[in-house]
Amino acid sequence: MTVNQQILLDNRPQGEAVESNFKLVQSPLPTVGEGQVLVRHHYLSLDPYMRGRMNDSKSYAQPQPLGEVMQGGTVGEVVESRHPKFKAGDKVVGMGGWQEYSLLDPSVPGALRKVDTTHVPLSYYLGAVGMPGVTAWYGLVKIINPKAGETVVVSAATGAVGSAFVALAKARGCRVVGIAGGAEKCRYAVHELGFDACIDYREHPDTKTMAKALKDACPNGIDGYFENVGGYIFDAVLLRTNAFARVALCGMIAGYDGQPLPLANPALLLVNRIKLEGFIVSEHMEVWGEALTELGGLVAAGKLKPRETISQGLASAPGAFLGLLKGKNFGKQLVKLI
Amino acid sequence: MTVNQQILLDNRPQGEAVESNFKLVQSPLPTVGEGQVLVRHHYLSLDPYMRGRMNDSKSYAQPQPLGEVMQGGTVGEVVESRHPKFKAGDKVVGMGGWQEYSLLDPSVPGALRKVDTTHVPLSYYLGAVGMPGVTAWYGLVKIINPKAGETVVVSAATGAVGSAFVALAKARGCRVVGIAGGAEKCRYAVHELGFDACIDYREHPDTKTMAKALKDACPNGIDGYFENVGGYIFDAVLLRTNAFARVALCGMIAGYDGQPLPLANPALLLVNRIKLEGFIVSEHMEVWGEALTELGGLVAAGKLKPRETISQGLASAPGAFLGLLKGKNFGKQLVKLI
Numbered sequence A, B: 001m002t003v004n005q006q007i008l009l010d011n012r013p014q015g016e017a018v019e020s021n022f023k024l025v026q027s028p029l030p031t032v033g034e035g036q037v038l039v040r041h042h043y044l045s046l047d048p049y050m051r052g053r054m055n056d057s058k059s060y061a062q063p064q065p066l067g068e069v070m071q072g073g074t075v076g077e078v079v080e081s082r083h084p085k086f087k088a089g090d091k092v093v094g095m096g097g098w099q100e101y102s103l104l105d106p107s108v109p110g111a112l113r114k115v116d117t118t119h120v121p122l123s124y125y126l127g128a129v130g131m132p133g134v135t136a137w138y139g140l141v142k143i144i145n146p147k148a149g150e151t152v153v154v155s156a157a158t159g160a161v162g163s164a165f166v167a168l169a170k171a172r173g174c175r176v177v178g179i180a181g182g183a184e185k186c187r188y189a190v191h192e193l194g195f196d197a198c199i200d201y202r203e204h205p206d207t208k209t210m211a212k213a214l215k216d217a218c219p220n221g222i223d224g225y226f227e228n229v230g231g232y233i234f235d236a237v238l239l240r241t242n243a244f245a246r247v248a249l250c251g252m253i254a255g256y257d258g259q260p261l262p263l264a265n266p267a268l269l270l271v272n273r274i275k276l277e278g279f280i281v282s283e284h285m286e287v288w289g290e291a292l293t294e295l296g297g298l299v300a301a302g303k304l305k306p307r308e309t310i311s312q313g314l315a316s317a318p319g320a321f322l323g324l325l326k327g328k329n330f331g332k333q334l335v336k337l338i
Helices: A049-054 A122-126 A131-143 A160-171 A183-193 A207-216 A233-241 A269-271 A283-299 A312-325 B049-054 B122-126 B132-144 B160-170 B183-193 B207-217 B233-237 B267-271 B283-299 B314-325
Strands: A003-010 A022-028 A035-047 A073-080 A091-094 A099-103 A112-114 A151-157 A173-181 A195-198 A221-225 A241-249 A275-279 A310-312 A333-338 B004-009 B021-030 B036-047 B074-081 B091-094 B102-105 B112-114 B150-155 B177-181 B197-200 B223-229 B241-249 B275-278 B308-312 B334-338
Touching: A003 A312, A022 A312, A035 A091, A035 A122, A035 B314, A073 A122, A073 B275, A091 A122, A099 B021, A099 B308, A112 A173, A122 A333, A131 A151, A131 A160, A131 A221, A131 A241, A151 A160, A151 B004, A151 B122, A151 B275, A151 B314, A160 A173, A160 A183, A160 A283, A160 A333, A173 A207, A195 B197, A207 A233, A207 B334, A221 A233, A233 A241, A233 A269, A241 B021, A269 B267, A269 B275, A275 B267, A333 B074, B004 B314, B021 B314, B036 B122, B074 B283, B102 B197, B112 B267, B132 B150, B132 B223, B132 B241, B150 B160, B160 B177, B160 B183, B160 B223, B160 B283, B160 B334, B177 B207, B197 B207, B223 B233, B233 B241, B308 B314, B314 B334
Parallel strands: A151 A173, A151 A221, A173 A195, A221 A241, A241 A275, A310 A333, B150 B177, B150 B223, B177 B197, B223 B241, B241 B275, B308 B334
Antiparallel strands: A003 A022, A035 A073, A035 A099, A035 A333, A073 A091, A091 A112, A275 B275, B004 B021, B036 B074, B036 B102, B036 B334, B074 B091, B091 B112
């Protein structure tokens, strides 16, 4: 009998998340019921939002239940189907979780869909042409809504969201400035991803020096900001915003552990008449079709070449996830299972 | 020869504004040129936004020039006109400034317009049926855009903006909760202005107790917030917001003097997917007609009965203004000149 390895949330973090919050177990492979599909996962997606769900506190999503398989996006191949629209061999993306196999019910909206790997590698459906890509699309198109010639800034620039953001924003004629950690990531952002400039936050570790760097990189000020991080970088960006700037608030990774990070000068939101919107892309399913079409087109045209950091084997997932939270990944963080 | 008393900005505040920042002078009455109108002011409007303009720092408006008459809204009567659309005796509202008479050019947009005092007292055109009323209207209608049954909250509840806000929000079927300073203002808010509940911030001087009071007053959470104040009240409101709440950011009076007040937990903007917008009503002239029509109708129908605090004589303006910044006024703060 084939065994299904799984990673459960064993206990909730006290402050910083640690490996012992997770537990690797083995289960028997489930039996496929009428209308169900058994998928063997090729890749598992690791995303910052998962950290928030490990807490039992009020947040935008239900907490990850204790003792259950960690939830998350997966791509893979159908190995057995009792659903008329799927057959063995189909490449699929779904919410299979941190395990080698999942049993999914395609009649649940968003649970499973077939993908075409002719022009787009399978793993990209977890990144550039998946949730992170649509996240970048929604924040840029629906919230920032830039005009050609405007300057837009994104933090976590070389991550899955940032990589998609720059391709989408360049396609709209913007000046695009990234913020990332380390000279290597910044070089990559400019030379490979197409950023007009990239600021290394390690070289600018406080609001004042970051604001100065932003002034140099954004000589016409900042019209749109895609916030993936929070903390002093947001403070610095606000100091350089133009009147009527728009802020898409997507992540505040720096605040997930421990105490909340304050915003130093919220009065700037008024002074510059800023429009700010927090969002979760899974609540805007109506845009996914349009967004994925544009993102897939950019990949096929070679204008979106996202980088991936791949760890090998399910057991490596907790460590890779904790590294992601500390910014150790370079591009989309995946776990390869096969 | 009649003399025109004027108050100039003599020097800029170092931290808190003080009376010696202002200077009372006397000038000869100006001669009326072709196309001009001389207005004798009956009332002068005092508004929190004037404090921001006393600074020489970057803000949404040009700083008030030093050595010139303090700018501000006025209502009065035309005493001499060399403009075809105005005649002596006309009641008018304009930006006449802190002086007894002003010479205005009606061809400048927004400089001067005639008003009808049949159903609306002249002074109301500086408050409920003027800039503060339109401010409330814009924030409620264009930003918060509430559905009937939703709960909306406004700080500085008994001020000119708050009084208009509650009338407009009740007309839309909302539960309306105010925040004001002192038991007398809170009683007035509920018994005269029509608030469903009013919280005395003096009884709840920190985030935790204010959040508890808001929980009691808003059992279904907060769907919309009109921010006139900033500081810990904003922190407390954010703790009680529902998903997809909207925040109209209009004033941060607590931050005008000295250091900026931080926002303790901006991650809540993401967690609750909040839409926040800073605005200045003078940049949205396109809504004034619609807004003033509704506000005038509410006054005529007895559904908007704003309170006024009136100080007597031009020389009292600086003291009354400093009192306004400390919340000593009760309703719209005016200076009566005649």
